[in-house]
Amino acid sequence: MASIAQVEPLTSARALRGPFDYALPEEMRERVGVGSMLVVPFGHRELLGVVVGLTEASSVDRERLLAPRRTVEADVPVDLVELAGWIALEYCSTPARALSLVLAPGAGSGVHSLARLVAELTAAGREAPAAGVRLTAVQRAVLDRLADAGSAPAAATGAAHGTLRRLEARGLVRLHRRPLARAPEHVAVGSRTAGTVTLGADQRRALDGVCEAVAARRFDELLLHGVTGSGKTEVYLRAAQAVLEQGRGVIVLVPEIGLTPQTVGRFVARFGETVAVAHSRLGAGERYDEWMRLRRGEARICVGPRSAVFAPIEDLGLIVIDEEHDSSYKHEGDPRYDARHVAARRARQAGAVLLCGSATPRPESYARLRRLVLASRVDGAPLPAVEVLDMCGASGALHERTAAALGALRRGGGKAIVLLNRRGWSNFLSCRSCGKVWGCPECDVALVLHRADGMISCHHCGHRQRVPASCDACGSSSVARHGFGNERLEHELVAALGGDDYPIFRLDADVAGAKGRAASVLARFERAPAGVLVGTQMVAKGHDFDGVGLGVVLDADATLRFPDFRAEERTFALVAQLAGRAGRGGTDGRVLVQTLTPGARSIVAAARHDSEGFLAGELERRRALRYPPYGELIRIVCSSDREGVALAAARELRSRLTLTDAQLLGPAPLFRLRGRERAQIVIKAADRLAAVAAVGEAVAVPLHRDASISVDVDPQ
Numbered sequence: 001m002a003s004i005a006q007v008e009p010l011t012s013a014r015a016l017r018g019p020f021d022y023a024l025p026e027e028m029r030e031r032v033g034v035g036s037m038l039v040v041p042f043g044h045r046e047l048l049g050v051v052v053g054l055t056e057a058s059s060v061d062r063e064r065l066l067a068p069r070r071t072v073e074a075d076v077p078v079d080l081v082e083l084a085g086w087i088a089l090e091y092c093s094t095p096a097r098a099l100s101l102v103l104a105p106g107a108g109s110g111v112h113s114l115a116r117l118v119a120e121l122t123a124a125g126r127e128a129p130a131a132g133v134r135l136t137a138v139q140r141a142v143l144d145r146l147a148d149a150g151s152a153p154a155a156a157t158g159a160a161h162g163t164l165r166r167l168e169a170r171g172l173v174r175l176h177r178r179p180l181a182r183a184p185e186h187v188a189v190g191s192r193t194a195g196t197v198t199l200g201a202d203q204r205r206a207l208d209g210v211c212e213a214v215a216a217r218r219f220d221e222l223l224l225h226g227v228t229g230s231g232k233t234e235v236y237l238r239a240a241q242a243v244l245e246q247g248r249g250v251i252v253l254v255p256e257i258g259l260t261p262q263t264v265g266r267f268v269a270r271f272g273e274t275v276a277v278a279h280s281r282l283g284a285g286e287r288y289d290e291w292m293r294l295r296r297g298e299a300r301i302c303v304g305p306r307s308a309v310f311a312p313i314e315d316l317g318l319i320v321i322d323e324e325h326d327s328s329y330k331h332e333g334d335p336r337y338d339a340r341h342v343a344a345r346r347a348r349q350a351g352a353v354l355l356c357g358s359a360t361p362r363p364e365s366y367a368r369l370r371r372l373v374l375a376s377r378v379d380g381a382p383l384p385a386v387e388v389l390d391m392c393g394a395s396g397a398l399h400e401r402t403a404a405a406l407g408a409l410r411r412g413g414g415k416a417i418v419l420l421n422r423r424g425w426s427n428f429l430s431c432r433s434c435g436k437v438w439g440c441p442e443c444d445v446a447l448v449l450h451r452a453d454g455m456i457s458c459h460h461c462g463h464r465q466r467v468p469a470s471c472d473a474c475g476s477s478s479v480a481r482h483g484f485g486n487e488r489l490e491h492e493l494v495a496a497l498g499g500d501d502y503p504i505f506r507l508d509a510d511v512a513g514a515k516g517r518a519a520s521v522l523a524r525f526e527r528a529p530a531g532v533l534v535g536t537q538m539v540a541k542g543h544d545f546d547g548v549g550l551g552v553v554l555d556a557d558a559t560l561r562f563p564d565f566r567a568e569e570r571t572f573a574l575v576a577q578l579a580g581r582a583g584r585g586g587t588d589g590r591v592l593v594q595t596l597t598p599g600a601r602s603i604v605a606a607a608r609h610d611s612e613g614f615l616a617g618e619l620e621r622r623r624a625l626r627y628p629p630y631g632e633l634i635r636i637v638c639s640s641d642r643e644g645v646a647l648a649a650a651r652e653l654r655s656r657l658t659l660t661d662a663q664l665l666g667p668a669p670l671f672r673l674r675g676r677e678r679a680q681i682v683i684k685a686a687d688r689l690a691a692v693a694a695v696g697e698a699v700a701v702p703l704h705r706d707a708s709i710s711v712d713v714d715p716q
């Protein structure tokens with residue numbers, strides 16, 4: 001048994017890089033392996049660390065090696081330690097930061113003690129009060145309280161921990177940690193069929209394709225390209241079943257649980273206790289419990305958002321990525337990992353099948369993956385007719401045809417979804433007399449009016465201030481509001497259509513801020529016999545509502561105005577996904593798309609439901625410009641709160657980068673964010689490994705005392 005552990009201390013400091021050697025005392029050797037968590041002395045501190053290797057030889061004299069203080073429960077599986085090592089390199093991050101992704105939730109912070117302790121009455125305990133066993137008043141009260149249900153959470157017994165332990169010592173109660181009844185309330189939103197269904201021919205063929213790959217028990221990647229409502233989830237469920245029957249485990253990634261409760265609900269309904277849900281709404285203790293259930297193999301399926309790709313499932317057979325085009329799969333903190341890319345790596349490592357599903361797949365997936373197609377909706381209904389409305393010269397928010405369609409729907413008592421991908425009331429305020437525009441003091445962007453709060457706020461840093469009554473530059477009290485966002489749109493729709501029998505629901509990040517609110521808005525819209533749901537892209541996620549007769553997209557080209565090579569892809573997906581919400585469950589659907597650029601390729605293709613045509617054109621364009629998947633992109637941002645430093649650091653960094661067969665763009669200044677100037681370099685490279693390695697090397701050496709660097713491989 002190895003006597004020296006190589007430990008990576010978990011610290012976010014970039015400069016501190018392990019692993020460091022520690023001498024294992026005899027009694028630890030048997031218990032400690034790769035993935036074990038240890039508390040180790042480090043300088044004057046104690047740090048939590050993960051064992052990444054074992055050895056007999058160290059470059060440090062054996063007598064000088066320190067011993068770990070203690071071990072911590074919840075060790076990490078070896079394959080996840082390996083995966084973290086890969087992530088650290090792949091995303092130019094540090095081993096410690098990458099390891100922190102794969103640990104048990106709250107590991108080392110004492111969270112596990114929060115896990116719910118359950119007290120259960122034993123047979124002796126049940127008889128004790130009547131049998132005249134000597135009991136204190138408190139003990140008696142605990143036994144009484146437990147008598148009804150037989151068991152209860154320790155906290156609910158009203159007794160102190162010591163009391164319960166003493167009762168346990170006397171054999172009157174049993175204490176154990178119980179995984180909580182997971183998945184708190186899965187508000188049932190938009191799922192029609194409860195029982196099992198007979199697969200359609202397309203679904204059958206797709207499932208056969210997946211099952212064949214699963215049976216081969218080796219790495220494979222598939223794309224389930226199915227129009228909205230074509231029954232993709234049913235294919236995931238059956239594929240998961242097949243994998244469980246092989247005795248292997250499954251990970252199902254979903255965009256956001258709050259917005260896709262129905263997918264989670266269907267997995268829980270089908271597989272019960274076998275499912276662990278990684279839900280941000282769970283408390284730290286509950287998340288830890290779910291993690292342990294997976295770790296111990298009590299649960300074999302994990303459903304959750306991007307971080308579920310790190311679920312501690314042994315012998316993984318399948319990873320499903322639902323709505324694989326969704327931007328939430330990219331993590332926006334260091335390491336800036338992409339759960340889709342990590343999932344592919346993990347599937348390869350485990351010899352598992354990766355199944356990506358979407359109605360609007362990414363061009364990368366379309367080009368790279370073997371495709372299984374679901375061409376039509378389960379109910380056989382045609383996709384709704386889409387009409388593009390030119391807004392050039394229009395003044396109000398709604399085109400007259402949109403207003404007319406909404407009016408007709410109101411009279412007929414139908415439902416509509418209206419999408420405007422902008423929060424707030426007005427985009428910005430300006431002074432009518434001197435032209436001042438109210439901007440964020442920390443960022444170079446305009447502040448957005450949120451009328452209900454009486455605030456103007458920055459959508460980048462969260463800065464808020466009161467709505468000005470007059471201009472602080474010239475004193476004029478004439479302040480103009482420009483543009484419109486969801487809050488104002490809701491207000492106008494209420495004025496035009498609203499009534500007791502015709503509710504208008506709004507769903508955006510402001511409304512959904514409180515946990516669980518999004519699901520409740522969606523559930524109320526579903527239950528309402530008629531009404532309008534208005535909101536940001538949140539309203540276009542995979543909901544499956546009956547009876548939506550009209551879908552409207554306002555300012556469909558807003559996403560096109562971003563200087564971003566994914567602008568077309570995003571616009572197409574947004575329109576196509578919204579169109580997918582209309583005309584389900586026997587209702588005729590119709591979609592109106594308001595835009596200033598009715599001829600834009602992405603909008604024309606979305607209006608024709610021509611996903612393949614769009615993807616083919618998009619891939620051609622990307623090939624010409626050497627964008628992904630025909631080239632690799634890496635973005636490096638230098639930032640500083642001192643003037644001029646960001647740009648200077650970026651220049652210095654650029655001079656360090658020597659790359660062949662790659663294009664270096666920049667440094668280019670970016671707008672100031674959170675009080676920091678920023679400058680970016682973009683690398684377009686043919687060879688990913690070489691580019692990542694070169695960047696990793698360049699950023700490993702400190703650049704400038706006052707500059708920080710962030711590296712984004714595969715920026716979104």
Ligand code: ADP
Pocket residue numbers: 190191192193197198199200203226227228229230231232233234378542544
């Ligand atoms: P998608 O994920 O492709 O948008 P879903 O899987 O949500 O589609 O399926 C849409 C609806 O059709 C769901 O309510 C689902 O239960 C139902 N469904 C799926 N497959 C079938 C089938 N073979 N027969 C009848 N209903 C089905």
Ligand code: ZN
Pocket residue numbers: 431432433434435436471472473474475476
């Ligand atoms: Zn002014």
Ligand code: ZN
Pocket residue numbers: 440441442443458459460461462463674
């Ligand atoms: Zn700001």
